[in-house]
Amino acid sequence: MKKKYLSYIIAFLIIITLNFIVPRLLPGDPLNAIYGDEVLLKLSAETREYISSTYNLDKPILTQYLLYVTSIFKGNLGYSIYYKKPVIDLLLSYIPYTIILMGLAISISTLLAIVLGIESGWRRGKKLDKFILFLVIFSSSFPSFFIGACFLIVFGVLLNILPFQGARTMYSGLGSFGLSVDFLLHLILPLFSLVFVFLPSSYLLTRNSMISNLKEPYILLARAKGLKDTRIRYKHAGRNSLIPVATQTGLSLGTMIITGTIFIEIVFSYPGMGSLIYNSILNRDYPVIQGSFLFVAVLVLVINFLMDLFYVKLDPRIEYAY
Amino acid sequence: MHISLKQNIKKDKNAQVGLIIIIILLLFAVIAPFFTSDPQAFSKLILSEPGTGHYLGTNDLGQDIFSRLLYGLRTSMFVSISVGILATSISVFVGVCSGFIGGIFDTVVMRIIDAFLVMPTIIILILVSAFVKPNILSLVVMISLLHWQGGARIIRGQTLSLRERIHIYSARTFGAKKFYILARHIIPDLGNIIIVSFIQNARSAVFIEAGMAFIGVSSLTAISLGNIMHNAFKFYYLPVWLWWLLPAGILLSLILLSFTFLGNLMEKIIDPRLSNA
Numbered sequence: 001m002k003k004k005y006l007s008y009i010i011a012f013l014i015i016i017t018l019n020f021i022v023p024r025l026l027p028g029d030p031l032n033a034i035y036g037d038e039v040l041l042k043l044s045a046e047t048r049e050y051i052s053s054t055y056n057l058d059k060p061i062l063t064q065y066l067l068y069v070t071s072i073f074k075g076n077l078g079y080s081i082y083y084k085k086p087v088i089d090l091l092l093s094y095i096p097y098t099i100i101l102m103g104l105a106i107s108i109s110t111l112l113a114i115v116l117g118i119e120s121g122w123r124r125g126k127k128l129d130k131f132i133l134f135l136v137i138f139s140s141s142f143p144s145f146f147i148g149a150c151f152l153i154v155f156g157v158l159l160n161i162l163p164f165q166g167a168r169t170m171y172s173g174l175g176s177f178g179l180s181v182d183f184l185l186h187l188i189l190p191l192f193s194l195v196f197v198f199l200p201s202s203y204l205l206t207r208n209s210m211i212s213n214l215k216e217p218y219i220l221l222a223r224a225k226g227l228k229d230t231r232i233r234y235k236h237a238g239r240n241s242l243i244p245v246a247t248q249t250g251l252s253l254g255t256m257i258i259t260g261t262i263f264i265e266i267v268f269s270y271p272g273m274g275s276l277i278y279n280s281i282l283n284r285d286y287p288v289i290q291g292s293f294l295f296v297a298v299l300v301l302v303i304n305f306l307m308d309l310f311y312v313k314l315d316p317r318i319e320y321a322y
Numbered sequence: 323m324h325i326s327l328k329q330n331i332k333k334d335k336n337a338q339v340g341l342i343i344i345i346i347l348l349l350f351a352v353i354a355p356f357f358t359s360d361p362q363a364f365s366k367l368i369l370s371e372p373g374t375g376h377y378l379g380t381n382d383l384g385q386d387i388f389s390r391l392l393y394g395l396r397t398s399m400f401v402s403i404s405v406g407i408l409a410t411s412i413s414v415f416v417g418v419c420s421g422f423i424g425g426i427f428d429t430v431v432m433r434i435i436d437a438f439l440v441m442p443t444i445i446i447l448i449l450v451s452a453f454v455k456p457n458i459l460s461l462v463v464m465i466s467l468l469h470w471q472g473g474a475r476i477i478r479g480q481t482l483s484l485r486e487r488i489h490i491y492s493a494r495t496f497g498a499k500k501f502y503i504l505a506r507h508i509i510p511d512l513g514n515i516i517i518v519s520f521i522q523n524a525r526s527a528v529f530i531e532a533g534m535a536f537i538g539v540s541s542l543t544a545i546s547l548g549n550i551m552h553n554a555f556k557f558y559y560l561p562v563w564l565w566w567l568l569p570a571g572i573l574l575s576l577i578l579l580s581f582t583f584l585g586n587l588m589e590k591i592i593d594p595r596l597s598n599a
Contacts, residue, residue, distance in 0.1 A: 007436035014437060018446060022453045141579035143529055145536050145548075146571035149555050153563055259444045263533060267555070278537055281452050293449040300442040 015297045078287035087291035098272030102261045105194035113199050117206025118238045140200035144260045148193040148267035165269045190268040197260045205248050209241040250307030340583030351399040358389035378565045394547040398528050405527035406520045408466035413473030421481025438471035451539040458544045473519030518588040525581035547574045
C-alpha cells in the first residue's frame with residue numbers, strides 16, 4: 001500500500017503541473033490563454049502590466065509555480081470571465097447534479113448488472129444467457145454520446161413523452177411538489193442512458209465470476225445438502241461473485257464513469273460538471289476549463305484512492321498481489 | 323507461447339466477423355477518395371434527403387454526408403492505427419526495459435505507470451486540447467502519450483517471467499548480449515501481448531478521438547465521425563438524424579464492436595481460462 005500512496009502523489013503532481021504548464025505552452029502571451037485572442041488587442045500597455053502583476057506573470061516561473069500551488073490549496077481556482085464568478089463557486093453549484101446523476105446511475109446499473117449476470121451465468125449457454133450476452137456485448141460498443149443522442153431523439157422527440165433538456169422546466173412556476181416531479185422527469189432520460197452505458201462491464205464480470213464460482217466444490221456440497229436453486233444461486237455463488245464486481249466498479253468509477261457522465265450530461269444539457277466543461281470550452285472561459293479540470297481530476301484520484309483502500313478490506317488477497 | 327493465431331480465429335465466429343468488418347472498413351477508408359465527391363465542397367442544396375447524387379443527402383452547409391462519413395472513417399482508422407502503433411511501441415519500450423533492467427529503475431517506472439493508471443486520461447486530453455488546439459498528428463501523439471501505461475504494465479510482468487526461463491539462461495551461457503536476448507528472444511515471445519495492447523489502444527483511440535470531436539476539442543480541420551455526429555445532433559428536431567446522425571453513430575459503433583471482438587479473442591489466447599466462460 002505504501003507504494004500506492006507514492007503513485008497517487010506522483011499523479012497529483014503531474015495533474016497540477018500540467019494544469020500550470022499547458023496554458024504557458026501556448027505561443028505568445030499567457031494573457032492570450034486567460035482572455036482569448038480578441039481581448040488582447042484592445043489592452044493598453046499599462047493595463048497589460050497591471051494584469052501581469054495581479055496574476056504574478058512578471059515573477060520567475062518557479063515562483064509562479066509555487067504561488068499557483070499554494071493558491072490552489074487555499075481553494076482559489078481563479079475567476080470565471082464568462083459567468084463573472086469565482087470558479088470554485090461555479091464548481092460547487094454544478095457538482096451536486098453530477099453526483100445525483102452518477103450516484104443513481106451507478107447504483108441502478110450495478111444492481112441490474114448483478115441480477116442479470118447471476119441469472120445469465122446460472123443459465124450459461126442457454127437461450128436467455130446467449131440473448132442477454134449478445135445484447136450486452138453489442139450495446140457495449142455504442143459510444144456513450146451516441147446512446148444518449150438516440151435515447152433523446154427516440155423518447156424525447158419522436159415519442160415526445162419525456163423532457164430531454166436541462167434539469168428542470170424554466171419559468172414553470174410550479175409548487176415544491178411539482179418541482180420535484182419535474183426534476184425527476186428530467187432525470188429519467190440521462191439516467192437511463194447512463195445505466196445503459198455502465199451496465200456491460202459489471203454484467204460481464206458478474207457472469208464470468210459466476211461461471212467460475214459454479215465449478216467450485218462448495219456448490220456441489222450445497223447441492224448435496226439439498227438446498228434450493230435460488231439459495232445456491234444468490235447466497236452461495238452469487239455472493240462470492242460480487243468481489244470482482246465491487247473492485248471493478250471502484251476502479252472504473254474514476255475514469256470510465258466520470259467520462260461517461262460528462263458525455264451524457266453534454267447530450268442532455270444536464271447542468272453538471274460535463275456541461276460546465278463543455279460550455280466553458282465553447283465560451284473560451286479558460287479559468288473555468290482549468291478549474292474544472294483540476295477539480296474533476298483530483299476527484300477521480302480521491303475516488304480511486306478510497307477504492308484502493310476499500311477493496312483491500314473487501315478482498316484481502318489483493319494486498320499480496322503487490 | 324506458440325499459439326497459432328489462424329487456428330484460433332477459425333474457432334471464433336465473433337473474431338471472424340470483427341476481422342472482416344475491420345478489413346472492409348480499412349478498404350473503404352483507403353479507396354474513399356476515388357469514389358466520393360469533395361467532402362468540403364459547399365452547395366446550395368442544404369439538408370436534402372437521400373437521393374441520387376447524394377446517397378445520404380446533404381448537411382446544413384450543403385456538403386455531401388456520404389463523402390464526409392467516409393472521410394470521417396479515414397480519420398478514425400488513421401488515428402486508431404497510429405495510436406495503436408505509437409502507444410504500443412512506448413509500452414513495449416518501457417515495459418521491456420523496466421522488466422529486464424529491474425532494480426531501482428523498475429521501481430521508479432512502476433510508480434510512474436501506476437500514477438498514469440489512476441489518472442483520468444480523457445479529461446487531461448480535453449484540457450490540453452482546449453488550450454493547444456491540436457491537429458490530427460499532435461492528437462495522435464497526445465493520445466499515445468497517455469495510453470501506454472496499461473500495456474506497459476502487462477508487458478513488464480511478462481518480461482519478468484520470461485527472463486527467468488531456461489532458454490534465456492541458455493542463451494546467456496552461450497554469450498548472447500543483452501540486446502540480442504531482448505531482440506531475438508524476449509520481444510518475439512511477447513507477440514500476442516503486444517497484439518492485445520495494440521487492439522486495446524486502437525479501440526480506445528477511436529472512441530477518444532470521436533468523443534473529443536463531439537465536444538469540439540479535436541482537430542478543427544479534420545473530418546471526424548464525432549464531429550459529424552455533433553453537427554447532426556444540433557438538428558435533433560428534424561428527421562435528418564435518420565441519415566445523418568445514425569449512419570455516423572453506427573459506423574463508429576461498428577469499428578468499436580469489431581475491435582472488441584478481436585480484443586476478446588486475443589485475451590482468450592493469452593488467458594486460456596477465459597475460453598471456458
